[in-house]
Amino acid sequence: MNAPDRPTRPIRPIQALPDQLISQIAAGEVIERPSAVVKELLENALDAGATQITVRLEQGGVKRIAITDNGRGIPPEQMPLALARHATSKIASLTDLENVGTLGFRGEALASIASVAQLTLTTRTADAAHAWEITGSQEGNVVPASGAPGTTIDVQDLYFNTPARRKFLKSEQTEYGHCAEVVRRIALARPDVTFSLTHNGKTVDHWNIGEFAKRSAHILGDEFANARLPVDESAGPLRIHGFIGLPTASKARADGQYFYVNGRFVRDKLLVHAVRAAYQDVLHGDRYPSYALALDLDPALVDVNVHPSKIEVRFRDSRSVHQFVFHAVSRALAATSATSFGNAPAPQAAGNGPLPWMRDQTQQPYQQPQHQAEFGAQLRPNFSAGGFGVAQNTADYGAMFRPGTQTDLDMASASGSETRAGAFTMPVAANTQSLPTDDFPLGFALAQLHGIYVLAQNSKGLVVVDMHAAHERILYEQLKNALDDNSMFVQPLLIPVTFYADAVEVGTAEEHQETLSALGFDIAAMSPTTLAVRAVPALLKNADAQTLARDVLRDVREFGGSRVLLERRNELLGTLACHTAVRANRNLTVPEMNALLRQMEATERADQCNHGRPTWSQLALSDMDKLFLRGQ
Numbered sequence: 001m002n003a004p005d006r007p008t009r010p011i012r013p014i015q016a017l018p019d020q021l022i023s024q025i026a027a028g029e030v031i032e033r034p035s036a037v038v039k040e041l042l043e044n045a046l047d048a049g050a051t052q053i054t055v056r057l058e059q060g061g062v063k064r065i066a067i068t069d070n071g072r073g074i075p076p077e078q079m080p081l082a083l084a085r086h087a088t089s090k091i092a093s094l095t096d097l098e099n100v101g102t103l104g105f106r107g108e109a110l111a112s113i114a115s116v117a118q119l120t121l122t123t124r125t126a127d128a129a130h131a132w133e134i135t136g137s138q139e140g141n142v143v144p145a146s147g148a149p150g151t152t153i154d155v156q157d158l159y160f161n162t163p164a165r166r167k168f169l170k171s172e173q174t175e176y177g178h179c180a181e182v183v184r185r186i187a188l189a190r191p192d193v194t195f196s197l198t199h200n201g202k203t204v205d206h207w208n209i210g211e212f213a214k215r216s217a218h219i220l221g222d223e224f225a226n227a228r229l230p231v232d233e234s235a236g237p238l239r240i241h242g243f244i245g246l247p248t249a250s251k252a253r254a255d256g257q258y259f260y261v262n263g264r265f266v267r268d269k270l271l272v273h274a275v276r277a278a279y280q281d282v283l284h285g286d287r288y289p290s291y292a293l294a295l296d297l298d299p300a301l302v303d304v305n306v307h308p309s310k311i312e313v314r315f316r317d318s319r320s321v322h323q324f325v326f327h328a329v330s331r332a333l334a335a336t337s338a339t340s341f342g343n344a345p346a347p348q349a350a351g352n353g354p355l356p357w358m359r360d361q362t363q364q365p366y367q368q369p370q371h372q373a374e375f376g377a378q379l380r381p382n383f384s385a386g387g388f389g390v391a392q393n394t395a396d397y398g399a400m401f402r403p404g405t406q407t408d409l410d411m412a413s414a415s416g417s418e419t420r421a422g423a424f425t426m427p428v429a430a431n432t433q434s435l436p437t438d439d440f441p442l443g444f445a446l447a448q449l450h451g452i453y454v455l456a457q458n459s460k461g462l463v464v465v466d467m468h469a470a471h472e473r474i475l476y477e478q479l480k481n482a483l484d485d486n487s488m489f490v491q492p493l494l495i496p497v498t499f500y501a502d503a504v505e506v507g508t509a510e511e512h513q514e515t516l517s518a519l520g521f522d523i524a525a526m527s528p529t530t531l532a533v534r535a536v537p538a539l540l541k542n543a544d545a546q547t548l549a550r551d552v553l554r555d556v557r558e559f560g561g562s563r564v565l566l567e568r569r570n571e572l573l574g575t576l577a578c579h580t581a582v583r584a585n586r587n588l589t590v591p592e593m594n595a596l597l598r599q600m601e602a603t604e605r606a607d608q609c610n611h612g613r614p615t616w617s618q619l620a621l622s623d624m625d626k627l628f629l630r631g632q
């Protein structure tokens with residue numbers, strides 16, 4: 001095949017490029033679209049100490065970008081230098097470059113902008129009698145002008161002299177959207193500065209000086225403000241602070257994620273991965289959390305000069321930063337809504353014992369305690385390594401709900417209704433005024449609905465719990481803690497469970513005995529086609545042993561013993577917990593339902609199962625009043 005004919009290039013000698021062409025080449029890297037101009041000018045305004053900034057856009061920023069600030073201003077004799085290439089007051093040596101404390105520092109932004117647009121710089125220092133103005137480039141004349149202290153940079157007709165580049169711009173609305181997002185990013189990082197944004201003469205956004213909590217709520221919206229957790233941790237030279245969204249408020253796109261390093265908005269893979277890893281246990285794989293987080297550290301520990309638009313950074317000790325961010329976000333997520341309020345027991349008090357629903361219950365009418373004032377005291381559980389016991393000052397935690405003779409307080413006999421398996425059962429609760437619900441945020445069980453949901457009463461109203469999802473999270477956290485602490489208790493089976501296995505499964509069991517043992521399993525080959533499960537983790541003793549064994553062997557075979565314990569551990573434990581968690585249509589007694597509520601309050605991340613589904617929901621009394629038009 002013959003090579004296509006190409007036009008012959010004239011041979012030119014090596015020569016220095018003109019300054020204007022150099023600036024236009026640099027503009028291709030720095031000034032990608034109007035939003036890049038907005039970013040550079042806003043960063044300059046903040047570096048100048050501005051506390052009030054106004055952004056005015058026309059036609060998405062293509063026609064005009066005018067940014068006014070009340071910063072320090074520029075002395076008239078330095079104004080031509082401000083438009084010169086690689087001229088800046090922010091760094092003067094390599095030491096300064098390695099300790100950058102400003103947003104801008106390269107000194108090419110204004111020169112690049114002026115090379116592809118009509119630029120006018122008007123500025124006034126606090127001690128000047130009037131403002132000064134320069135138009136075009138550093139070759140322009142500095143002339144007197146009117147203006148308040150601060151700086152206004154007016155950029156018009158972007159890419160007027162490079163029409164080919166202008167063809168790559170999108171619609172007015174698209175370009176405006178990019179500009180508005182840049183303003184939001186920078187405004188979110190600086191709640192101590194007032195920002196105003198107008199487009200085509202109409203004010204679109206205005207943010208007054210305020211707290212970060214209020215600014216983030218304004219920018220990320222009410223949905224984020226009503227479903228977020230605070231983060232504020234320090235370790236040595238590192239500090240992270242801000243807010244993360246609850247997993248139940250996740251989104252289908254990653255458009256609500258804002259991360260800042262020393263006040264600079266970044267899209268750093270290491271930081272994104274750290275946050276994502278922290279959400280792994282509580283978020284479905286195709287969902288994205290929202291967050292507004294700021295990482296502060298010594299400027300010498302991070303290199304911000306690795307990308308033309310300065311949106312990427314490089315950390316000196318990336319592993320330490322990753323671990324710090326991961327653990328800070330993980331700890332914030334571990335503080336569930338149930339344990340964030342009230343005086344619920346600490347997570348470590350829950351122990352590793354199973355919940356007390358290991359027997360089938362025949363639903364019968366329940367007898368109300370004679371002394372209602374003792375209702376709350378009787379329900380206070382004693383957390384122990386063996387699960388839920390009884391308070392020492394009561395004879396029997398479940399005695400008050402033990403099936404007994406029917407009395408005039410017995411709902412079933414009073415209503416004449418019959419109870420049946422799987423039906424909605426409603427034991428009589430005590431006087432609600434005697435319930436110490438502030439001590440237990442999830443309140444006390446009232447009933448079970450269709451064998452799926454637990455209904456409970458707390459001080460706010462009605463709590464609805466998905467018992468399978470809640471139990472799954474409890475088991476999952478217990479399995480993780482047991483494996484981390486090397487305290488995975490084993491339950492030997494009185495009669496080993498044998499099942500047919502193919503040669504690969506038998507080989508896997510024989511090859512990975514150490515891994516299986518670490519997970520609490522004793523699986524032995526009885527013949528070339530038979531495996532026997534002789535022991536399982538005590539926490540999973542009521543699950544189907546054959547199903548558990550096949551799941552473990554499958555993951556060990558696919559990922560290898562070491563990888564299962566290190567990288568795939570949580571996925572495997574989540575699968576085991578799901579198999580073991582109480583299923584729908586399992587009838588629970590009131591003590592068992594209350595035990596579930598107490599264990600939820602004492603379990604980290606109990607607001608979601610490990611698939612990211614919510615485990616409980618609160619219906620406030622005010623919501624119920626609206627439903628029934630009470631007070632209207």
